[in-house]
Amino acid sequence: MYTTRIYYQDTDAGGVVYFANYLKFFEKSWFEHLLSIGISIPEWEKDGTYLIVKTVTLDLMEKLLYGDTIYVKTSVKEVRNAYFVLDHTVLKDNRVTAKGQTTMVCIDAKGKPKRMPEAFRASLLKPMTG
Amino acid sequence: MYTTRIYYQDTDAGGVVYFANYLKFFEKSWFEHLLSIGISIPEWEKDGTYLIVKTVTLDLMEKLLYGDTIYVKTSVKEVRNAYFVLDHTVLKDNRVTAKGQTTMVCIDAKGKPKRMPEAFRASLLKPMTG
Amino acid sequence: MYTTRIYYQDTDAGGVVYFANYLKFFEKSWFEHLLSIGISIPEWEKDGTYLIVKTVTLDLMEKLLYGDTIYVKTSVKEVRNAYFVLDHTVLKDNRVTAKGQTTMVCIDAKGKPKRMPEAFRASLLKPMTG
């Protein structure tokens, strides 16, 4: 959940948001969403649990222009032992203009995949089970 | 086809290449690949044909570090009337460290999808048919 | 005037905010500051007046880390016929951690410098004269 205006830095010479920058919107949105369900990524890092992105999909449906205001929404789609999947949606005036998915893997300080800590997993699952 | 070193600007506080920056490597690689098969995107733009990205997939397999040298390779996977698909592969020391796909659509100066010009299409198809 | 958290995308492998990204914070801050004093850059663009950056200075005093929250403050320092100067300050916990200056020039749609429109200039000057 992240709201931002589109600034020059987000755009390219085509006059629209540069495609790679959608992934930056996604990162801001997942940081804020995870925080809102009780997961502070920086706190977990102090505890030796880091997140990395394993796969990404992105689908662009409507262009975004300089000065537009967008709302990015993230939700937890799937939680497994070794990874979890996040859905991201970009909205402008209540229309979906782009969407995507990221698969996230937990790693330790040395970059080795590790089992998701139980408290982390519980926080991810809580909003899904209501 | 694009070779680059990994600079600080490509990395993040996790010590590795920031995931969104892979899409920037892809863009540089497809620009150079299309040019090598006879398609100069800036020239086609002067002629009223622009390319936009419609979908992206990205799969990260091995982390990249500051100072690494990578080789990014693009190939045309599919050519349809309205769009074409590019495959991108990131290599380090001859190992594939990431790969992805982008679907590209031709638009006119007003942003409306347009039929791919015949010469553009022929250039895309030539290396595929050998 | 712009508040943001520091995300991975802002950092580099040194573990701190990548130096070039401070200029992106400045852009967001000047957009919001100008808007707050009555200057919508996107609206002026529809009217044929564009802003470009001519010079930049940046001074980094204290590092910023992933997860930090910063406040960026912009003020108008100088207004001349052909350009104006903005001061930017980055604060964390009320300490100045970086500061900079940008000189902005008005141009027309063809990129030629133009005299600053009178209403634009008046909006810039009003908060200075109190």
Next chain:
Amino acid sequence: MYTTRIYYQDTDAGGVVYFANYLKFFEKSWFEHLLSIGISIPEWEKDGTYLIVKTVTLDLMEKLLYGDTIYVKTSVKEVRNAYFVLDHTVLKDNRVTAKGQTTMVCIDAKGKPKRMPEAFRASLLKPMTG
């Protein structure tokens, strides 16, 4: 010393290179220049010496467009005990289109300023004394 084409990722909706991206060109150029005079930043990092940017100046003289090819040149301007200064010049068709300066400080792994190692300093000075 770094040559690159201007890609979409370097530009903004104004149709030109986004001002902050010049600093990214500078970073690539100083990495390559230092390497060419015997200073590999990644190697020095393994040895516990890191570089951070302390101050930046940037002066934009001529716009750069998508598809342009630029040449970025870095030279050592000044070497002191605690820091050194680099000059950066962006050229297109042998015309200077932008220039800037960065002041670089040596720090240790904990981020504390440290005296420049003697071999590092000697490498910086050698091309200056010719």
